Amino acid sequence: MRRALISVSDKTGVIEFAQGLVAQGIEIISTGGTKKTLDEAGVPTISIDEVTGFPEMMDGRVKTLHPKIHGGLLGRRDLATHMSEMKEHQISPIDFVCVNLYPFKETILKPEVTEEQAIENIDIGGPSMLRSAAKNFASVTVVVDPQDYEQVLATLEQTGDTSLTTRKKLAAKVFRHTAAYDALIATYLTEIVEEETPETLTLSYDLKQTLRYGENSHQKAAFYKEAIPTAFSIASAVQQHGKELSYNNIKDADAALRIIREFTEPTVVALKHMNPCGIGTGETIFDAYNYAYEADPVSIFGGIIVLNREVDLATAQKMHQLFLEIIIAPSYSEEAFALLSEKKNLRLLTLDFSSKNQEAKPETVSVIGGLLLQEQDVIEEIPTEWKCVTTRQPSHEELAALAFAWKAVKHVKSNAIVVANQHQTLGIGAGQMNRVGSVKLAVEQAGVRISEAVLASDAYFPMGDSVEYAAEHGIKAIVQPGGSIKDQESIDMANKYGIAMVFTEIRHFRH
Incomplete structure (x- = not known):
């Protein structure tokens, strides 16, 4: 008689699966809570200790680690020596294994979980x-996922056994699991012992969705989320309406x-192609949206909008006038959702x-043949502690605008320049090969609005030309990290034009 060993923490569908196996003449070996569940459902089972001759011991830590179990799983049916050894030691083959593991992930996700509780849930x-299976x-047919029960039973009912291809696929799934x-x-x-650079980096991600295509239509792609979710992330966002997200959307x-x-404060971010095209803050989310829209009413078309307050009807009516790809917010009023949908x-x-504001996890970036790992750029900065290096x-008001611009510029692709006032970005220069090129783009985009604007640079000015260009076009104050061997040249240029310039001593490259 063929045998199946069933021991699961997730009891979903296990009764029906066991009943299906019994209907195919398969004998069930089971343990602990699983055996109790099956017995209560009227499914005949054999206990593990009947097979091993040893009782479960050490609070269940030792029950299946026995030659009569692993010999029954590992013994090769095509080798006479294996079969004769199994017969000599009274080891019966086990042909099916249905096991899922102690809920370690679910345990460590619980608030206030203790280390002892976590360790006890290591299977x-x-x-x-x-x-082994x-x-x-x-x-041996091995099943780790309840979603595979139906497939296995259907195959058994149709052919009396599973195919080698099916068993191999299920085995691969086991090793992934x-x-x-x-x-x-x-x-x-590793986190408990605070090891920052382990000799081996082990990462675990779960498939969230397959994507229609990647960065371009000829590239295949999929979206995986962290096994331990990050609450404030696109992977944890709930889609309430609209078509599926694309690779570039994500x-x-x-x-x-x-x-x-x-x-x-109430803030709206409009973004295109990994760079902000408008950031606005205001007394209300409606005001913030208007500032973000007015920052660049051309580039916002087809963009992504994120709001950090509920979307009200007035704001929804404004957004409804545009073609937008995505809107993300904490919530939507009933009227706003009805309109936008x-x-x-x-x-x-x-x-x-x-x-x-939860603790930021390290971020990874793939390169050919490897992976880069770094802390996220979330350092806390206090504008009142910045160093003013100019006479003026x-x-x-300028300090408030500089603080706003500094928050924005750290998220613009380098070389990055942001021209802004207290409430909105006015001009953004991104991704240029030289810094003065980014300055020119930002200044040009700001246009006549530059008269009361300030400028932020994500890294130091290597020479005074950028400062001079900004001054000649109306910039009144500049924030930059400082640190160039030619800092004095930039300082002298700022003093020449009566510009206030502060150094943060922190660089914000974003490649």
């Missing part, structure tokens, strides 16, 4: 059985969320903004 016997996929499980445990313990949305978490392709997402000091 040892489960992964061992899964790996998966290694011997030539003869146990690898991810171990990666979570490794990450948890990248742009991520960039917009990084910007808006800088602000506490009239556009069937407009993606409307909600996100928990209360979690935006910035006014209170």
Whole structure:
């Protein structure tokens, strides 16, 4: 008689699966809570200790780690020596394994979980059985995901057995599952001991969705989310309306969320192609949207909008006039959602903004053949502690505008220049190969609005030409990191034109 070993923490569908196996003449071995569940449902089972001759011990830590279990899983049916050894030691083959693991992930996600509770939810016997069964996929069918129960039963009913191809696919799934499980445990313990640069980087991500295509239509792509979710992230946003997000949508949305978490006052970020095209703050979200829109009413077309307050009807009516790809907000009023959802392709997402200040995890960037890992650029900065290096000091209003511009410029692709006032970006120069080129773009975009504007540069000015160009076009104050060997040249140029210039001593390159 063929045998199946069933031991699951997730009992979803397990009764029906076991009943289906029994209907095919398969004998069930089971353990602990799973056995109790099956027995109560009238499914005949054999206990593990009947097979091993040993009782479960050490609070269940030791029950399946036994030659009569692993021998039954690993013994090769095509080798006479294996079969004779199994017969000599009274080891019966186990042909099916249905196991899922202690809920380690669910445990560590609980508030106030203790280290002891986490450790007790590290499964040892489960992964061992899964790996043994998966290694011997030539003869053993191993199921780790309840979603595969129906497929296995259907095949058994139709043909009496599973195919080698099916067993191999299920085995591959097992090794992915146990690898991810171990990666979570490794990450948890690594964080506890505060190891910053482990010799091996173990990451675990779950598939969120397959994408229609990647950056371009000829590139395949998929979206994976962290196994331990980051609450304030595009991966945790809930889509309420509209067509599926694309690869570029997801990248742009991520960039917009990084910007808006800088602000506490009502703020709207409009973004295109990984760069902000307009950032506005105001007394209300309606005012903030108007400032963001007026910052660049041309580029906002087809962009992504993120708001850090509920979308009201007045703001929705303004946005409804434009073609937009995505709107992300904490919530929408009933009237605002009804209006915006009239556009069937407009993606409307909600996100928990209360979690935006949670500890930022390191970020990864892939390169050919490797992965870069770094802390996120979330350093706290205090404008009142910046160093003024010019004769003229910035006014209170200018300092507020410089602080706003500095928050914006750190999220613009380098070389980055932002021209702004207290409430909105006016001109943005991004991604130029020389800094004065970015200055010219930002100044040109600001146009006549530059008369009361300030300028922020993500890195130091290598010479005085950028300062001179800005001064000649009406800039009254500048914020930059400083640190160039030619800082004095820029300082002298600022003094020549009566510009106030402050150094932050912190650079914000974004490549």
